[in-house]
Amino acid sequence: MGVAVAVDGLQKSYDTVEAVKGVSFSIEEGEVFALLGPNGAGKTSIVEILEGYRKRSAGTVEVLGMDPEKGSRRLKERIGIVLQESTTEPYLTVEEVLRQRTFWYPRPSNVDDVIGLVGLEEKRRARLRTLSGGQQRRLDLALGLIGNPDLIFLDEPTTGFDPSARRASWVIIRNLCSLGKTVLLTTHYMDEAQHLANRVAVIAGGVFVAEGTPDSLGGRNQAAANIRFSLPEGITLQDLPVPARPDKVAGEVVIDTQEPTAALARLTGWAVERHLELAGLTVTRPSLEDVYLELAGDAAERASQNAMKATT
Amino acid sequence: MTNDLELLGRQVGWEQRSYWRNPAAAGFSFVFPILIMVIFATTNGNGKIAELGNISYTQYYIPAIVAFGIMGVTFTNLAITVTFKREAGTLKRVRGAPLPAWIYLGGLIGNSVVVGILLTAIVIAFGVIAYGVSIPGNIAALIVTLAIGAACFCAMGLAVTTVVPNADAAPAIVNLLFFPLLFISGTFFPISKGSVLTKIAGVFPVRHFITGTFAAFDPHARSSMRGGDLLVMVAWGAVALLVASRRFRWEPSTK
Ligand SMILES: Nc1ncnc2c1ncn2[C@@H]1O[C@H](COP(=O)(O)OP(=O)(O)OP(=O)(O)O)[C@@H](O)[C@H]1O
Ligand SMILES: [Mg+2]
Numbered sequence: 001m002g003v004a005v006a007v008d009g010l011q012k013s014y015d016t017v018e019a020v021k022g023v024s025f026s027i028e029e030g031e032v033f034a035l036l037g038p039n040g041a042g043k044t045s046i047v048e049i050l051e052g053y054r055k056r057s058a059g060t061v062e063v064l065g066m067d068p069e070k071g072s073r074r075l076k077e078r079i080g081i082v083l084q085e086s087t088t089e090p091y092l093t094v095e096e097v098l099r100q101r102t103f104w105y106p107r108p109s110n111v112d113d114v115i116g117l118v119g120l121e122e123k124r125r126a127r128l129r130t131l132s133g134g135q136q137r138r139l140d141l142a143l144g145l146i147g148n149p150d151l152i153f154l155d156e157p158t159t160g161f162d163p164s165a166r167r168a169s170w171v172i173i174r175n176l177c178s179l180g181k182t183v184l185l186t187t188h189y190m191d192e193a194q195h196l197a198n199r200v201a202v203i204a205g206g207v208f209v210a211e212g213t214p215d216s217l218g219g220r221n222q223a224a225a226n227i228r229f230s231l232p233e234g235i236t237l238q239d240l241p242v243p244a245r246p247d248k249v250a251g252e253v254v255i256d257t258q259e260p261t262a263a264l265a266r267l268t269g270w271a272v273e274r275h276l277e278l279a280g281l282t283v284t285r286p287s288l289e290d291v292y293l294e295l296a297g298d299a300a301e302r303a304s305q306n307a308m309k310a311t312t
Numbered sequence: 313m314t315n316d317l318e319l320l321g322r323q324v325g326w327e328q329r330s331y332w333r334n335p336a337a338a339g340f341s342f343v344f345p346i347l348i349m350v351i352f353a354t355t356n357g358n359g360k361i362a363e364l365g366n367i368s369y370t371q372y373y374i375p376a377i378v379a380f381g382i383m384g385v386t387f388t389n390l391a392i393t394v395t396f397k398r399e400a401g402t403l404k405r406v407r408g409a410p411l412p413a414w415i416y417l418g419g420l421i422g423n424s425v426v427v428g429i430l431l432t433a434i435v436i437a438f439g440v441i442a443y444g445v446s447i448p449g450n451i452a453a454l455i456v457t458l459a460i461g462a463a464c465f466c467a468m469g470l471a472v473t474t475v476v477p478n479a480d481a482a483p484a485i486v487n488l489l490f491f492p493l494l495f496i497s498g499t500f501f502p503i504s505k506g507s508v509l510t511k512i513a514g515v516f517p518v519r520h521f522i523t524g525t526f527a528a529f530d531p532h533a534r535s536s537m538r539g540g541d542l543l544v545m546v547a548w549g550a551v552a553l554l555v556a557s558r559r560f561r562w563e564p565s566t567k
Contacts, residue, residue: 051408052408053404053407053408053563073410073412074410076408076409076410077410079408081405081408081409083401083404083405083408085401085564086401087400087401087402087404087405088400088402089330089402090334091329091330091331091333091334092326092329092330092333096326096329100322100323100326101409103319103322104319104409104410104411105409105410127333143405147409147410
């Protein structure tokens, strides 16, 4: 498999803001890569540099073996772009704008297929100015797909979707990968990254704070699991067969363990022997969301401390 | 791949479709000149203009409306449409697609030209049939003058988008530049030759477009092609093109 996107030491500064501070990554052909980060992290800056809209301040960038800054027609024929903001050609219909676009590309997709794929069959003859926000986003997705691209950029593709439309577009994006297409998407939604991406990079304050598969991100698969339950009456923490700590807020006790299976066996064995019921017994791992909030939060804290130092 | 000229033709077709469905654009740039023509012609139709050799008012007025119509669909319509499309992000999206920029802009310009031709035909037919305006003596001169005028005002329309900050400001700025010039350039009634207004108007291309078009119709003119007028329009068009090619923006302004 070749490399679809290669980025090395990428930096982007605007007048006063250093938005991207030396980011490196590469995306294999056929991979779905997610950029996950809070508002203002630099996601759109990176994506729009790769799309050829913005000039980089430093670093090297290759998209399908070409430099996007040159704006070549050959590159544009092979990429599909879904911008963060929607736009309309208000007086044409869904079908018309898609048909118009098929003439712009050498090997376009079929208009009916694309309309079906994004679920706009009922709106095919509607003028764009009459579409709802979510329908407009679906059209954006359709416009990104109409050229039958090898590489697709999706900047927050499901923002503004209702839950079922989000699920539906996940199916679309998964289908794209099964066709061998490469996808770079940005999102604020952890579940979206987890569901769609082969690889996730968490970005905050213009730098990557973590990168990996959704499961391994931030060492999540090594992190301690939590066993929680309510302490039965007449039992104290010292009576338990495994070390535990109280969680006063939840009114429960928590066992932090690297070996949840063994810990659970000892705990439940001990309870069954004594005919005790452990109310509200659960085992949880930190979710990707927890990991993400921690990572992004740390980075934001560091950034604000640096800013404080800079001003004093 | 469809070759580029065919692609340009298609783009003009899409823009036409879009144009006729947009009541604001078609209403202002197409219906408005026709309306103005009918109103002025019915109120002043049988007057004579002594200063121009006692020709009928309509003989003066019809060429002026032809020029006005073309300026409206090229300068005003193009400037406002392009600014709207820029601010709506449509231009940005086009920029990310493989359609060459010149074909996209060519589609918009082609649309203006098609509407301009239609408008010209309607205005001339109205003048000739309803008011006995003389058919232009030199069709070639008329076509050359209108073509140069259209090119000049298209370039100016694109150039002016570079100074319009956002979509809300577009109609105001464009009309504020355009209407005072229309008045002092004698679009709606002739302005006496020696006046200060005429001297000021002489600097700008609007007046030259009107006098140039008038000459192509004028039954008394010695030569119907006015090189001086054409030259002024070419000069303005060239400067506008330079400004547009240097400063044209494809992305919405950041607030
Ligand atoms: N054109 C611009 N001019 C000046 N500053 C900009 C510009 N674009 C972005 N920035 C700044 O760069 C930083 C990164 O912005 P960017 O849009 O890349 O973030 P993002 O991760 O896409 O955020 P969001 O999730 O809100 O879309 C922000 O501080 C932003 O204010
Ligand atoms: Mg963004």
